[in-house]
Amino acid sequence: MLNNIKAAIFDLDGTLVDSMGIWEKIDIEFLKERGLQVPSDLRDHIEHLSFIDTAKYFKDRFNLNETVEEIMAEWNNMANYEYSNTITLKPGAKEYLNCLKAKGIKLALATSNSHPLLEAVLKNNGVFEYFDSITTTIEVDKGKNHPDIYLLSAKKMNVSPDNCIVFEDIYPAVLGAKAAGMTVAAIYDIYSEHQKEDIIKTADYFIYEYKELIEAC
Structure with a gap:
């Protein structure tokens, strides 16, 4: 993976x-x-x-x-x-971020949320400093159903799109990340249950919990 x-x-x-x-x-x-x-x-x-x-x-x-x-x-x-x-991190998320960092993999956040809220929740959960770059959709012209935010995120880290993996939970965003030429791992969320079949068909990987990834990290 x-x-x-x-x-x-x-x-x-x-x-x-x-x-x-x-x-x-x-x-x-x-x-x-x-x-x-x-x-x-x-x-x-x-x-x-x-x-x-x-x-x-x-x-x-x-x-x-x-x-x-x-x-x-x-x-x-x-x-x-x-x-x-x-608001807390999903179970196993912090451990998986630590695993990626230990492997020397750069970490980025690409979100539609506002900067004050993303900063608040990341700091409260002790992971704000983990990220090498943070990009919000306000920085690009199109939403997450397009590749723009993912390409900008990769550009900020000076990493080629084909060397990036994206973690998303909704179908339109999975499509956008795939359009960016990136590997996509879909994380299950109950609020995306109605999109589950389309997500599984489109993403490269589908994971219910981060512990599935920690075991193979």
Whole structure:
């Protein structure tokens, strides 16, 4: 799995940390305050978008009076406590990061989340300093269903795409990482259960827990 791999690029939410339930809760509370319900197709429309593009989507779809900046600020405020105090790494994730570091493999984060929240959760779990580069989708023109964020992440580390492995949990992101010419390891997350068959067919590897990787590291 790690043959010829010089860099590992990790998604954050649903891949490194158990946080997708927090965002489902935020969506419900945010819309409820405005007398709205969460549409059944909402997650499919926003899961690959950047933080700012998700705010733009909400503003347009729900005809909100708030500015995009105000929407993002409200989300950050709603999520800040959880990311700073309660959200944990997925079981075995830190041990696997240590294993990769011991092998001299560079580590990167590629996420749609905001920098304040990613920094808060990584520092609270003692792994912020592990990463050689951090890239968010706000730095590129397209979402994670395109290769842009993964290619930029590799470029920051001066590593060729074919020497990178990407860890993701959602189908659109698996497609984007594959389009970047990288090896893709899909990590199971309950919130991507409905995409599981497509993920397994597309990714190079499918893992339920990091302990499966630690044993072979």
